[in-house]
Amino acid sequence: MGGIDGLDLGKFGIYTFDFENQPAAQMRESVRELEESGWRAFWVPEVGGREALTHAGFLLSCTERMHVINGIARIWSRDARSTYGASRLLADAYPDRHVLGLGFGGEPRPGVKPLAAMNGYLDELDALEAADPRPRALMRRVLAAYGPRMLELARERSAGAHTYHVNVAHTAQAREILGPDPFLGVEQAVLFESDPEVARARAREHLHGYLATLYNIAKFRRLGYAEEEIAGGGSDRLVDDFVFWGDVDAVAEKLHGHLGAGADHVGVQVIGVEPGRSAMPYWRRLGEALLPGSDGA
Incomplete structure (x- = not known):
């Protein structure tokens, strides 16, 4: 469990909005400590103005082994040609370490159906890849998916699905729709x-x-x-x-519920951190409870 197209992300990773507002030096220091502590996956959203693929590239450049997953890069923030070019460069520069998480993102758009929009975007990405004669590293993608039809699309046209703000029951439903092989990564908010x-x-x-x-x-x-x-x-x-x-043991036990329901990986989002403060103390406690070799692993 925890893998995606040959990548070992571990059962648990860090998911955070915090890096949207932190200076680069602090981000660099934090992600390096997480890597040295044994975390294998770091998830970043795209909401506060930092461009998703640039953000991922910076974090990859700061680390040597960490996998960075866009959770998500919004399809409305850049056209498919820009997304293809950026993700191709990341795959070449940092082999087997970047996962492109794509999603509809943002508010509903009148007259636009998310499923059709995503299908069209994937068509463009696939056409660009097919027409590219240059040797290429493997580019991996997953789709933000909640409903049955988007989960089916994730199953058919990507390595799997990424869910956000769902319960454990939904994780079981998503696994049933995806089947046994596609990746299922679940975000979960926690509070100490x-x-x-x-x-x-x-x-x-x-x-x-x-x-x-x-x-x-x-x-x-x-x-x-x-x-x-x-x-x-x-x-x-x-x-x-x-x-x-709850305390770290209670939180860790609940997080394992998603794995039991069929998730391959859980991106843990720590909330309740005071503005201007770092979540690192909480990430350290989570690492002690969740990572291989810890008492809670």
């Missing part, structure tokens, strides 16, 4: 707080934006949560399913 009232309050702050947008509300409804569970900041059940909180 054992007081239920404090933990749920902080978790609701994290979930607020997701519970207020129509397409996310529709996603939560399809996952089986009633309207009253989504309203008002989310029910305790919903909050506990989407943010694993």
